[in-house]
Amino acid sequence: MKTNGSPSLRDRLALPVRDIPRSGIRDFFDIVSTMRDVISLGIGEPDFDTPWHVRESTVFAIERGATHYTSNLGYLELRQALTGYVHKKFGVGYNPVTEVLVTVGVSEALDLALRAILNPGDEVLYHEPCYVSYRPVILFAHGVPRAIETSAADGFRLTRAMLEAQVTERTKVLLLNFPNNPTGGVMGRKDLEEIAAFARERDLLVITDEIYAELTYDNAHVSIASLPEMRDRTLFLHGFSKAWAMTGYRLGYACGPAEWIDAMMKIHQYTMLCASSLAQKAAIEALARPDADIGTMVDEYRRRRNFLVASFKELDLDCSRPAGAFYAFPNIARFGLTAKDFALKLLEEERVAVVPGTAFGACGEGFVRCAYATNLDQIKEAMRRLQRFLKRRG
Amino acid sequence: MEELLKILQKNARADHADVAKQLGLSLEEVERKIAEYEKRGVIRGYQAVLNEDALNLDTVTAVIEVKVTPERGGGFNRIADRLSRFPEVRSTYLMSGAYDLLLFVEGRNLRAVAAFVSEKLSTIDGVISTSTHFMLKTYKRLGVLMEPSHEDERLTISP
Numbered sequence: 001m002k003t004n005g006s007p008s009l010r011d012r013l014a015l016p017v018r019d020i021p022r023s024g025i026r027d028f029f030d031i032v033s034t035m036r037d038v039i040s041l042g043i044g045e046p047d048f049d050t051p052w053h054v055r056e057s058t059v060f061a062i063e064r065g066a067t068h069y070t071s072n073l074g075y076l077e078l079r080q081a082l083t084g085y086v087h088k089k090f091g092v093g094y095n096p097v098t099e100v101l102v103t104v105g106v107s108e109a110l111d112l113a114l115r116a117i118l119n120p121g122d123e124v125l126y127h128e129p130c131y132v133s134y135r136p137v138i139l140f141a142h143g144v145p146r147a148i149e150t151s152a153a154d155g156f157r158l159t160r161a162m163l164e165a166q167v168t169e170r171t172k173v174l175l176l177n178f179p180n181n182p183t184g185g186v187m188g189r190k191d192l193e194e195i196a197a198f199a200r201e202r203d204l205l206v207i208t209d210e211i212y213a214e215l216t217y218d219n220a221h222v223s224i225a226s227l228p229e230m231r232d233r234t235l236f237l238h239g240f241s242k243a244w245a246m247t248g249y250r251l252g253y254a255c256g257p258a259e260w261i262d263a264m265m266k267i268h269q270y271t272m273l274c275a276s277s278l279a280q281k282a283a284i285e286a287l288a289r290p291d292a293d294i295g296t297m298v299d300e301y302r303r304r305r306n307f308l309v310a311s312f313k314e315l316d317l318d319c320s321r322p323a324g325a326f327y328a329f330p331n332i333a334r335f336g337l338t339a340k341d342f343a344l345k346l347l348e349e350e351r352v353a354v355v356p357g358t359a360f361g362a363c364g365e366g367f368v369r370c371a372y373a374t375n376l377d378q379i380k381e382a383m384r385r386l387q388r389f390l391k392r393r394g
Numbered sequence: 395m396e397e398l399l400k401i402l403q404k405n406a407r408a409d410h411a412d413v414a415k416q417l418g419l420s421l422e423e424v425e426r427k428i429a430e431y432e433k434r435g436v437i438r439g440y441q442a443v444l445n446e447d448a449l450n451l452d453t454v455t456a457v458i459e460v461k462v463t464p465e466r467g468g469g470f471n472r473i474a475d476r477l478s479r480f481p482e483v484r485s486t487y488l489m490s491g492a493y494d495l496l497l498f499v500e501g502r503n504l505r506a507v508a509a510f511v512s513e514k515l516s517t518i519d520g521v522i523s524t525s526t527h528f529m530l531k532t533y534k535r536l537g538v539l540m541e542p543s544h545e546d547e548r549l550t551i552s553p
Contacts, residue, residue: 029552
């Protein structure tokens with residue numbers, strides 16, 4: 001709408017929002033959704049059904065009338081279950097009354113965390129390739145995003161040297177995500193100790209998005225929050241989407257120092273009020289017996305990971321061995337196409353959807369993300385099609 | 395249970411080369427292991443899981459609770475073995491509780507099953523009593539739901 005000389009609506013949009021481009025994934029989705037018979041390795045969520053006992057308990061929650069507001073922080077029963085789980089699984093203790101906030105997915109938790117801690121101009125260090133929302137949410141919170149490029153040669157790990165090259169006087173927060181979307185990269189205890197030492201020396205706050213923590217295939221996951229003197233400068237983010245296949249429930253949580261959680265709660269209570277009561281009830285049930293559900297899925301993902309990596313090897317496609325999440329991030333640079341063109345042509349010619357690495361940051365150029373959250377028959381057929389595609393390109 | 399067995403239990407027709415790739419083994423290793431399991435009697439067979447209701451067959455299946463007198467020396471094994479050898483008996487289990495053996499018996503029709511129970515089963519030495527229940531509909535067998543599951547409702551691309 002444009003009326004007599006007043007600026008166009010676009011010009012009146014908030015600048016941090018206006019200047020952020022649409023997600024590259026969104027564009028790609030629009031193309032894929034017009035096509036038929038596509039095998040998608042582009043789906044960033046589990047193909048497993050939410051465990052039946054969790055779904056059944058959701059129905060029960062409706063029947064029992066758990067359909068009202070909950071405490072802003074989330075049901076205390078859930079927060080108690082969460083701190084129990086986090087203590088057992090990650091070795092970090094939190095007070096369920098003051099140090100946990102239940103959120104609408106990790107996405108909301110990250111948004112709150114940044115808004116609660118950043119003043120305009122404060123810098124956030126994060127590593128790319130990374131989840132699509134990091135840079136935008138930092139900008140929405142009036143922070144300054146400073147991307148650190150990780151590389152396949154290092155298994156997409158973060159090193160102290162990389163941090164040193166990017167840190168400034170204004171750096172306030174270090175944002176981590178391991179196991180990593182889109183690379184499948186993980187950080188072992190030694191790797192994290194190096195990062196933790198740096199954070200302590202520079203007095204940085206750490207936000208760690210560990211949504212894929214349960215999905216590791218070679219070594220047990222370690223949380224940076226569990227390292228010495230890290231708990232009180234770290235905000236631990238986790239949720240139910242990946243390990244329990246509960247993406248649509250939109251349920252996440254943050255654990256951290258009480259002051260930080262309290263500040264986040266202020267924003268949460270005025271903008272969201274509380275996470276869905278039903279999702280919270282379902283989460284209580286999910287935590288009541290996590291091992292059986294997750295173990296079966298992890299075994300299956302591991303087998304698919306092995307299959308995919310072996311297939312890439314047969315196709316002579318370079319791929320850093322993913323050790324967590326459900327993504328492989330092969331290098332396609334030698335075929336002389338940009339990541340976007342590679343993905344588009346693969347889609348047009350062979351009806352296989354992968355996501356161009358550039359959707360996850362500029363240094364994703366030359367890579368594509370292949371999710372193995374799809375059944376083996378589909379993965380196998382996708383590899384057959386990929387082989388045909390690559391053969392034509394020598 | 396070994397992972398190889400888990401895969402085969404879920405899908406006996408799994409391509410051995412694919413299985414090898416999933417487990418990080420060579421094709422030869424996978425085939426050798428399978429052959430060993432077969433030889434040791436760990437793998438006892440490979441069958442299709444049929445939705446028999448969809449075939450409109452007239453056959454009936456009965457679940458029969460059997461009380462027996464255990465024998466000195468052999469316990470329940472000898473009588474269980476004798477019952478199991480009837481081709482009509484598809485499955486035999488020794489149970490705790492109010493009866494001893496649970497049989498799944500298949501017959502051409504109701505009369506055939508009735509004849510089996512009255513003429514064969516109940517007349518066997520050691521069988522004290524039987525209680526027969528006819529199966530009406532199968533919803534799930536061997537871990538497989540008989541109704542096809544829903545379509546994948548996920549978005550085709552997501553972050």
